[in-house]
Amino acid sequence: MSDLPRRDPRQEWIARNRLHPRHAEVLQEMGRGAASEWWGPGGLVRRNPHAVGFVGPNGVKRIDRSGTQQGACGGGTATPIAERKPLVEIDAPAFMIAVVPDMAGGRLSGHDRDLFGLARQLADADPAARGAVVAVIFGPHKEADVGEAGIDRLLHLDSPEVAGYAPEARLGALIMAEETWSPRHWLLPDSKLGGGELGRRLAVRLGERPATGVWQVEADAEAATGWHCTARGAAGSLDIRRPLPRIALALAECAEPVSETRHAAVELALPQPLPSTLSRIQDLGQVSVDPSGVALSEAEFILSAGNGVKDWQGFHHAAEVLGATEGASRVAVDDGFMARDRQVGATGTWVTARVYVAVGISGAIQHLQGIQTCDKVVAINMDPGCDMIKRADLAVIGDSTQILEALVTLVAQAREEKRDAA
Amino acid sequence: MQPESAMTPGLEVTVLVSVGRHPLTGRARRADQDARGVELARSLADAQVRLLHAGMRDESSEAALRGYLGMGFTELSLLEQSEGADVLPALAEALDAASPHLVITGERAERGEGSGLLPYLLAERLGWPLVSGLAAVESVEDGVATLLQALPRGQRRRLKVRLPVIVTVDDAAPAPRQSAYGPARRGAFEATAGPVSADDEWASWHVQPARPRPKRLKIVKAASARDRFKAAAAKAEGGSGQVLTDVTPTQGAEAILTLLREEDVLR
Structure with a gap:
């Protein structure tokens, strides 16, 4: 059987003609679902408005007045754009x-x-x-x-x-x-x-x-x-x-x-393998740099603290264990917990980190502007309705102190296991 | 030239300096990266540092070059060139004659074409290795230099290279010291007439002050009107993230750790 849709003009005609004795039957057949109207027990025509129409290729409901409901099988068939190119x-x-x-x-x-x-x-x-x-x-x-x-x-x-x-x-x-x-x-x-x-x-x-x-x-x-x-x-x-x-x-x-x-x-492929030339420059690999010494604007991984952080010792310890550069929201800076040069946002530094972990930051618009170019944002917050949660790729609702502690424990455990295996 | 262990005490360093351009006023100054290179050379122990400049000599460029002399030098070698000349033959000849162990330059000039090709051309001409974007010279021992290269995002890479070598200095290198007025006034120029070769190609190009680049427009390519409307009406911040509520701290931490591992930021 080919997949070409075959039209039956007679059935289409019956479907358009509401007075035809086989109208309901044909609609049942063609509409592939519930009939939108039928004769009720009291002799009245009953209509179900929800059964009328079909979902078009873009996910919008369409009503086809011609009686034949083409594309009734729904919006799931739309091919992704990549394949249509x-x-x-x-x-x-x-x-x-x-x-x-x-x-x-x-x-x-x-x-x-x-x-x-x-x-x-x-x-x-x-x-x-x-x-x-x-x-x-x-x-x-x-x-x-x-x-x-x-x-x-x-x-x-x-x-x-x-x-x-x-x-x-x-x-x-x-x-x-x-x-x-x-x-x-x-x-x-x-x-x-x-x-x-x-x-x-x-x-x-x-x-x-x-x-x-x-x-x-x-x-x-x-x-x-x-x-x-x-x-x-x-x-x-x-x-x-x-x-x-x-x-x-x-x-x-x-x-x-x-x-x-x-x-x-x-x-x-190249016609012959690469000649093994003796390199005059010897690569000794990347050097581990102190993350706190990296400028905030070019840091790759930032752990940022806001008003929700109560245990500052724990926060600094977590940043050290994770190897993250420390950032802060304006509130944390104004309250004197963090230095002014660590402030992220429109009035501080516009950061370009790949991963940005916001701890206890609700997400003022000035702060969200500052993290516009970050790839992945993780939020740890008590309030599930705040703006930072909407921006975040992963949000964990809970007490930041406990979550950071658990994270530090997990990372330390993983390092320990790696050391044992090595 | 073969490196010997005896040469380490008297490490000969040549810094190629150029006349810079202040980004706002456009006035001549010491070029920022070249000044960083001089600072790098000054920080090397037991090094004999020599400054070399090839270019035109006039009032403003002399004032700019005195900025380098003020960093603790008594003289600066000057290869006199005409305006818009190709300085490569003169520099290559001078370096060949002096044969220093280490040549330090900035990455690119602040005037002229500023293509950053000169160190590469010199390295090819002299047959020396070249290391670009240096942040520091860690040590020079037995004719082998250990260098720290600056990478984007504040990262560093350690390299080892046998002397003689040409290195270029990144903006991440230590900031140059202030130029002292007295030594700058007292310093002398040791001018030599080198070979001058005109750069005809440069003269044939059309050069004008940079105009601001057009901003890229956000083009929405959608097949249907609905997609276009959605793209126009969508908020800038999509709320497609995963939200974990009612989880124990350990579960939350595990989820975060998985993401950090996927992104490969934990070291």
Whole structure:
């Protein structure tokens, strides 16, 4: 049986004709549910207004006056937007655009996505001869679907040589990619996460003069490459307009990220394994830094205290055990429990933490403004109706002193077990 | 040049300094990152620090360069260049001749193109390793330097590299000391005429004062009118979080711990 809906014009006609003797029967059949009207025992026509209509694809109730209730099976069939996006496959690309994203924490950042948007702009300019966007990714990544970002080809290098801080080994891999595919452009993020450094090393090795701090790229028939770019220079105080070179290091928001299409992200491989070069720089790993010494505005993990905290000793101890930077709401600062430079919010510091734990903070609007860019917010509070609970990704209602104590115990236990196992 | 154990007492350090630009007034000053580099060099024990500048010599740049002399130096080597010249050949030649053990520079200049390429070009030309974004030099022993690199979010990474090396200094390095007026006045410039090569490409570009970048608009891409309305009417803060009520403190703590582990913030 095919899934095509078959129409029966006669049944539809009966369904429209309320005087037809088989009207109720046919409605039963077609309406796939309760009949909306029937003859009552006293000879009156009874109507059930709730049985009229159906739930449309967007979850809104619709009434179809034509009598046939199409799409009556409800709103659950709507496909997620990701699947409705058309898949773009470029089998024989005219040229390649290589992008080396930062992949901080194994995920594509907003900056990386903007860069892929720019790469698509360069690759899709001529519909007759489309280019392919090649992404070169180092190390393991956590992205479920990299094709969403606009990647046609994916070169994933996950060998131990390129792990950690290994700019020379990574440069070797990029040079090999250059020799294999010779992309028309190399795009890298001009960031402190490694992209800026790698891009400069690549440009110097290839003998190209790159454009750094690019924030705008426009088509220009007069330029040699067909594109002009505007780049920031002199510590952000100059705009330099120049033809787009082969290698460009772009700033965040240089282009709109890809949102309307999916791309194939076909896996590529280098023709030969990476040569094991002796690195002149030896990476001894990250150093544990004192979390209280990290500036509040750039701390990754903040434990913040408000009016609800009564046991301040316990709070400081918890911050120490968790390795979190301490923050505070304005009330805690005004009452003298915390220093002024620890205040989070519109009148204090705007924080960018990945995880923000608010202990006993009800969430004044000034405070919520200050934590706008935090990824995950955890609230520990007595009042289930406060604004911080609405903002939080995880809220625990209860006494903050006891919960922090339990948390400290759990963390200490886990560390103990790890030490025993080791 | 082979590093020897005997060289450690007399560690030769060259700091490349440039003329900076005050972000508000636009006046010439000592460049912030270069001054941090000088401070870093000053903090090294038993180091012979030499300042090197390549550029034009006029009244304002001389006043700015005296700022470095005021950090405790008697002289500054100056490679005279014309305006808008490419300083790379002159610097590479000077460094090749002096062959210091450690070269310290800022990450990028505050004037001109400011692309931050110079340290990379020098490293490639001299064949030395380069370490970028330094916060501190921990120790230099037996021709091997242990360096502390600044990472985003206040993190640090420890690296070991064999001398000679070129390092660039991050904004996280210790703040420079104040420039003392007397030594700054007394300091001398030791000017040498180096090779001058014009930068024709830079001259051909169109340069103007930076204009503010346009703010990105929030574009709602929705298939239906209902989705568009929902996106427009939605509150900024979505209330999709998980709320745990009536739980024991231990259960609550476990839930929090799971989230902290997922986000990988516990060390």
